Amino acid sequence: MLLMHKLFAMLAVIAFAPLNFVRLGGAQSQWNEIVEAAKREGSVVMVGPQGNETRESLTVGFQKKYPEIKVEHSSAAGAQLPPKLLAEQKAERYSVDVLVQGTTTVINGLMPVKAVIPIQPYLVGPNSRDPGPWFNKKFSFADEAGQYNLAMSVYILPPFVFNPKLVAANEINAWKDLLAPKWKGKLVMRDPRLAGGGLAIATLWYANPKLGKEFIQKIFTAQELALSRDDRQLLDFVGQAKYPIAIGPSEVLAKEWIGKGLPVRQMNPEALQEGALTTAGNGALSIPKNPPHPNALKVYLDYLLSKEGQTEWSKAIGFASLRQDVPRDHVAKYLIPKEGVQYLESHLERYVNLRTEVVALINTIAR
Numbered sequence: 448m449l450l451m452h453k454l455f456a457m458l459a460v461i462a463f464a465p466l467n468f469v470r471l472g473g474a475q476s477q478w479n480e481i482v483e484a485a486k487r488e489g490s491v492v493m494v495g496p497q498g499n500e501t502r503e504s505l506t507v508g509f510q511k512k513y514p515e516i517k518v519e520h521s522s523a524a525g526a527q528l529p530p531k532l533l534a535e536q537k538a539e540r541y542s543v544d545v546l547v548q549g550t551t552t553v554i555n556g557l558m559p560v561k562a563v564i565p566i567q568p569y570l571v572g573p574n575s576r577d578p579g580p581w582f583n584k585k586f587s588f589a590d591e592a593g594q595y596n597l598a599m600s601v602y603i604l605p606p607f608v609f610n611p612k613l614v615a616a617n618e619i620n621a622w623k624d625l626l627a628p629k630w631k632g633k634l635v636m637r638d639p640r641l642a643g644g645g646l647a648i649a650t651l652w653y654a655n656p657k658l659g660k661e662f663i664q665k666i667f668t669a670q671e672l673a674l675s676r677d678d679r680q681l682l683d684f685v686g687q688a689k690y691p692i693a694i695g696p697s698e699v700l701a702k703e704w705i706g707k708g709l710p711v712r713q714m715n716p717e718a719l720q721e722g723a724l725t726t727a728g729n730g731a732l733s734i735p736k737n738p739p740h741p742n743a744l745k746v747y748l749d750y751l752l753s754k755e756g757q758t759e760w761s762k763a764i765g766f767a768s769l770r771q772d773v774p775r776d777h778v779a780k781y782l783i784p785k786e787g788v789q790y791l792e793s794h795l796e797r798y799v800n801l802r803t804e805v806v807a808l809i810n811t812i813a814r
Contacts, residue, residue: 478572484742486515491743494532495547496729497522497678498699504763505547509750516743523548524678524697526641529556532735536562541737544744550589550726550794551642551802553596553733563733565594569741572749580754582769589731591796598794599757600730602766602782603723604647605713606694608682608701612710613691621720622658626665630692634666635673635684637695640806640813643678644726645695647793651724653805654791654798658721660808667812674813686711698728702765715781725784727794730764 637645678697716723757768
């Protein structure tokens with residue numbers, strides 16, 4: 448009897464093998480057709496984050512693999528993108544295929560007016576259609592619908608950058624330490640009324656019961672907290688010793704400044720008693736309505752979500768990819784979320800929506 452069962456099992460495998468082969472062959476044939484159509488379209492247009500290294504990671508590898516498809520890349524800080532994109536869509540001009548930006552930009556600025564569309568229909572390549580290699584074997588979306596804002600990387604946000612000639616890393620062990628008289632007039636922050644690191648940090652202050660509205664009031668008023676909307680200016684302030692501490696500048700640009708040997712360092716998030724937040728930073732994908740090069744977009748996403756594409760991306764930003772087979776030896780350990788530790792997941796929609804309250808509060812006290 449056992450022998451008969453084994454025989455039937457073998458016959459079943461043999462019977463279904465041609466069907467599986469046909470399915471695999473059909474999928475490959477369809478993908479080849481998409482690639483050829485993408486080559487005829489000739490280009491894919493994207494808006495990415497600031498920084499030379501991120502631009503290269505999003506363009507060079509793909510361009511080598513698909514030289515017939517030109518990557519037209521432009522960069523924008525988060526707050527700059529929605530007005531421009533929405534103006535184009537209002538005029539029925541659709542020039543952009545894909546966005547690599549922060550979650551606030553998309554969830555607050557684009558989703559409410561239906562300026563972005565579901566991503567899943569464009570994940571059809573051999574790499575992009577398989578969520579198996581990703582964290583928890585699924586793609587991670589910041590939006591609650593799980594359709595519009597796919598996070599490629601999540602990391603612990605460095606709370607601020609500092610000039611090591613002016614600040615000893617071990618002299619600040621809590622956010623409340625910044626309320627000491629010695630820091631009055633010596634703190635600058637990326638304007639938290641705009642999407643970016645400053646708003647993420649302000650959301651942590653607001654949501655943390657150990658800090659809350661009282662802390663925000665004090666750091667803005669008693670400490671005469673200065674604001675800037677220019678990430679490069681914030682980093683130059685620190686590097687040139689105008690301000691010893693800058694809160695919330697672009698982490699990607701901070702990495703570039705550090706790489707140039709400038710006196711700028713990121714504060715270890717684990718050093719602060721009130722806890723830390725995680726963020727997707729500028730590492731979230733979205734697709735604007737009516738992408739002009741739909742086939743080239745499918746091919747581009749297949750590359751970007753591959754092990755090769757994510758390795759280049761991770762090396763450029765200095766943070767770990769959510770794709771689990773991507774190396775992490777280039778990532779500072781303090782930036783990688785730890786198992787069993789609770790973080791404020793600032794990139795998720797519920798916290799992004801909380802930022803409306805945060806901005807309303809800051810508008811009543813900021814200079």
